[in-house]
Amino acid sequence: MTKLAMTTTDPLIMKVRKVLRSIEPRPEPTEKVRNDYGFDCWVCPICGALCLIRGRAKFMNYNMHFASMHKTPFWKEKQLIKLLARHKGE
Numbered sequence: 001m002t003k004l005a006m007t008t009t010d011p012l013i014m015k016v017r018k019v020l021r022s023i024e025p026r027p028e029p030t031e032k033v034r035n036d037y038g039f040d041c042w043v044c045p046i047c048g049a050l051c052l053i054r055g056r057a058k059f060m061n062y063n064m065h066f067a068s069m070h071k072t073p074f075w076k077e078k079q080l081i082k083l084l085a086r087h088k089g090e
Contacts, residue, residue, distance in 0.1 A: 044066070
């Protein structure tokens, strides 16, 4: 049995919920290239660094790269504040 969607009459709660759904934790790489050594790599969409693709966990090295190079403290909260400020006029 599926769960019913939770709704409320408070418009602020519904706006926050909409914004939270739109926040993507990190951009996923879409471009694959072969490095100088002949290994397939993902290209980081933020900085262009190559992240080796290994085995079945294909985003493992990209996730480690993102966490060490691009993630800052409270990055999700900052994204939410930015999106709320943009949606304030709606």
